[in-house]
Amino acid sequence: MADQPSPRSKAALQVVEPVGLRVLIRKDEDKKATRQGVLLPDKIEIPTITGRVVAVSAQVERDQDYPIQKYDRVLFNPKHAIPVELDGDNRLFVIPVEDVVAVFRRAEP
16 A cells, blocks of 8 residues: 655645746735825735745746846736745735836946
């Protein structure tokens, strides 16, 4: 009889690796206050479309046309974002690389 996986093995850390021209992004928290400091009610949030790149597919990594790297902070179009139900906060999304519209970089002195 084949060994059955134990319930503990399901709790092991999972890795999500995007395939094709995609990146994995952890979306920034939605804002609960305006720039002026006005706190918003719990049901109202200002949606954000920025986040940090958690993983980059091998295809994007090799392509010089896409200057996106792991840990980059990016602005993205959430229209084609696919949510990943991996952690409790549900802020991970697989995004087609063409939906990444900007990468935030520090200006070099």
